[in-house]
Amino acid sequence: MNEFDWIRSIAPKSHHRSSVIQGIGDDAAVFRPRCGWDMVTAVDSFSEGVHFTRETMPLDAIGYKLLAANVSDLAAMGAVPLYYLVSAAIPAEGWELSELDPVYAGMKRLGDACSMDLIGGDTISTGNGLVLTVTVIGRVEQDCSLLRSSAKPGDVLFLTGPVGLAAAGLNRLLTHGRSVWGDDPDIQAHQYPVPHVAYGRLFAESGLRVAVNDVSDGIAHEAEEIAEASGAAVTIIREQLPETGLNAERAELENWMLRGGEDFVLIGTASRADFRHLQETCCLQKLPLYAIGYVEAGEAHVFMERNGKRERLTGGGYSHF
Amino acid sequence: MNEFDWIRSIAPKSHHRSSVIQGIGDDAAVFRPRCGWDMVTAVDSFSEGVHFTRETMPLDAIGYKLLAANVSDLAAMGAVPLYYLVSAAIPAEGWELSELDPVYAGMKRLGDACSMDLIGGDTISTGNGLVLTVTVIGRVEQDCSLLRSSAKPGDVLFLTGPVGLAAAGLNRLLTHGRSVWGDDPDIQAHQYPVPHVAYGRLFAESGLRVAVNDVSDGIAHEAEEIAEASGAAVTIIREQLPETGLNAERAELENWMLRGGEDFVLIGTASRADFRHLQETCCLQKLPLYAIGYVEAGEAHVFMERNGKRERLTGGGYSHF
Known part of the structure; x- marks a missing residue:
């Protein structure tokens, strides 16, 4: 042929x-x-x-x-x-x-x-x-696209699903190859990620101001992009990141969650009132929506809060060069 | 960086x-x-x-x-x-x-x-x-795009410019490399081909039935695509192909003209009356339009007529595999 x-x-x-x-x-x-x-x-x-x-x-x-x-x-x-x-x-x-x-x-x-x-x-x-x-x-x-530049101080930072699974799956695949192919959630997350179209449509149809990025490069990087495009500080609260069910060392797990990437969930921000409304609408469609932090006035940096203490996160993101 | x-x-x-x-x-x-x-x-x-x-x-x-x-x-x-x-x-x-x-x-x-x-x-x-x-x-x-499937028996086959220059340029470049870089028309044709947007717009704006392909793979192949998509026979008249000014053996020159490709001129068909109208309109904009053959009822093959004798051309086209 x-x-x-x-x-x-x-x-x-x-x-x-x-x-x-x-x-x-x-x-x-x-x-x-x-x-x-x-x-x-x-x-x-x-x-x-x-x-x-x-x-x-x-x-x-x-x-x-x-x-x-x-x-x-x-x-x-x-x-x-x-x-x-x-x-x-x-x-x-x-x-x-x-x-x-x-x-x-x-x-x-x-x-x-x-x-x-x-x-x-x-x-x-x-x-x-x-x-x-x-x-x-x-x-x-028209005029309903979800731009990353529209975050504002006072916004809730949210995620549409857990992060870190795809990186955990890749980690196992690089070590064990085809022997781990199958239905395990981390392998599926790496090989067959499900794009969150339904969430995007729900946000756009709401007509509300919602800033959104997809998580292709890890939430530390994606949050940084929102912070930079919007000119505001973004804080991720460690305890509020949704559970993945992964079994790993704390540092490794956190690295996957923050910098793993390729989870293809959405990270975004909306005002507190709008977030509650979106969460209810999502809930009716059995789509969980997780509040994981907040936006405030300040330099366009990303912070992580853990046990009430806050430190700056550097975004990273996979650079090919 | x-x-x-x-x-x-x-x-x-x-x-x-x-x-x-x-x-x-x-x-x-x-x-x-x-x-x-x-x-x-x-x-x-x-x-x-x-x-x-x-x-x-x-x-x-x-x-x-x-x-x-x-x-x-x-x-x-x-x-x-x-x-x-x-x-x-x-x-x-x-x-x-x-x-x-x-x-x-x-x-x-x-x-x-x-x-x-x-x-x-x-x-x-x-x-x-x-x-x-x-x-x-x-x-x-709307509904004005120039489909290759719209050729009909009785149509004139036309070209918007000479073909074969780009292939001739490539031939010299493969032999002599950078030493032939410069303003020669064949080298320019290979390195900086000019897409014929003005012709395409003129045809679309005319609202007439015009079947068009661009010459990326040589006119033998492009004419075959028009023939197949339209279910008609297409004949190229050798003597009517526009002069390139190239100096080469007859067989080599003809090969470049028919199968060279990458000239990025347009090849198309229109009814006789419409062709005359298009040619006049093109002429006003100093865009030459060359009648190079005809379409007739019959099997979807391409023929070349030379000195009044006709033989079948097989299209070819560069297959990467």
């Missing part, structure tokens, strides 16, 4: 979204936006050896997780996911075109769950190591 | 398009579509050693040309280019982050010329060889 036949084989035969005017099969894709909505777009790449190895990730999980990371960015803006495009740079050795089928199937599984359509892509050859790039496009009601 | 600082350094400080609500600096970008228009999007990747080497391409040309290849896809749909996103997978060895500055500057040069805004991206590390992926987004009047 050559490249052109393979592209035909992965091109969807029908679309979830009637707004797709032209999908795969022309020079570019065409879709019809809905009046009164803004479009939201993001791009993320995964490279073999850096984001995954064949020991840490089943083939379908590679595709699933890359799309999940992108959809999580849409969720963090409050957007409805709509479409995605995939570019694959495939090494001359070590990968068969047919091995990409499960990778694309993993993307399709999440895409279908979100009623997203694959509308474009590119496949090229490269020297060494698979590089996959996904672009996602979604929509959000 | 770490990754986060570098991203800040390349993020635009202002935008050409007032429709950009949120550019680089949040989880995703937000833009406001215009009612009554469709959105058009495409993605293309370049990888080192396959699409370019440091001998064939100056750093700024790498960025310029990748964006040009994408913009050419928008042009082939009749779209106005608006935004682009860039993902860079940077090898641990052989590339400094600072060397990406000219690459991004090359993109910015074309982006500025098209009033396009860089609104998102990702930078990751990879094992070996730079891989760059660009996603472009544009808009076209």
Whole structure:
């Protein structure tokens, strides 16, 4: 099967979204936006050896997780996911075109769950190591996108789920490889993270001022981004971080929770009154929402409070260089 | 400079398009579509050693040309280019982050010329060889996109410019490397191709039925795509192909013209009457339009007519695998 036949084989035969005017099969894709909505777009790449190895990730999980990371960015803006495009740079050795089928199937599984359509892509050859790039496009009601710059002193800092599980799973996968693949929550959290689209939509639809980031790089870093974009100080209260059920040394557990990343839950802030309202609305949909700290006037730093004592946290975040 | 600082350094400080609500600096970008228009999007990747080497391409040309290849896809749909996103997978060895500055500057040069805004991206590390992926987004009047499936028997086949120059340039670059860098038309055609946005807009604004492909893979292949998508036979008349001014053996020249690719002109079809109208309109804007063949009922094959004799052409097109 050559490249052109393979592209035909992965091109969807029908679309979830009637707004797709032209999908795969022309020079570019065409879709019809809905009046009164803004479009939201993001791009993320995964490279073999850096984001995954064949020991840490089943083939379908590679595709699933890359799309999940992108959809999580849409969720963090409050957007409805709509479409995605995939570019694959495939090494001359070590990968068969047919091995990409499960990778694309993993993307399709999440895409279908979100009623997203694959509308474009590119496949090229490269020297060494698979590089996959996904672009996602979604929509959000005009002026309702959840910007990280909108936090204000007095806000509650919240999380939409526990953090640290994905890092704990990666830690076990790097040590034990495929032998630990399976249903354990930390392994699932690393391989098949669930983007929190429902939360994002609920926040955007509320029309309230909600500052949101997705937790791709660890909450210390994400909180720092909110602090810097909003020009305020953010404090995380250690005792209020939701339990993960993980069994580990205190320091290691805390490192995973604060700097682990790739949990793809949302971290955000809202005024005290709005937070109570959001928590009740979330509760009705069986979506827990955890208050984990607060925002106050001051330099754009992040602090951690533990046993009533406060120290400054430096964000970190994974730098590729 | 770490990754986060570098991203800040390349993020635009202002935008050409007032429709950009949120550019680089949040989880995703937000833009406001215009009612009554469709959105058009495409993605293309370049990888080192396959699409370019440091001998064939100056750093700024790498960025310029990748964006040009994408913009050419928008042009082939009749779209106005608006935004682009860039993902860079940077090898641990052989590339400094600072060397990406000219690459991004090359993109910015074309982006500025098209009033396009860089609104998102990702930078990751990879094992070996730079891989760059660009996603472009544009808009076209509703139901006016130029689909390759709309050719009909009786149509004129046309080109918006000569083909073969880019392949001739590549041929010299592969043999002589940097010593032939400069202003020669074939070298410029390979390194700094000009996407034919003005033609695409003129065709889309005409409201006429115009089938269009951009010439990324050689006209034999592009004509085959039109033939297959439209279910008709397409004939290229050898004597009507526009002159390139190239000096080469007949067989070599013809190979470059038919299969060379990367010229990024547009190939298309329109009814005889519409073609005359389009040619006049193009002429007023000093944009030459060349009739190079015809469409007729029959199997979806491509033929070449030379001295009144006709033979079947097989498309080819560069398959990466």
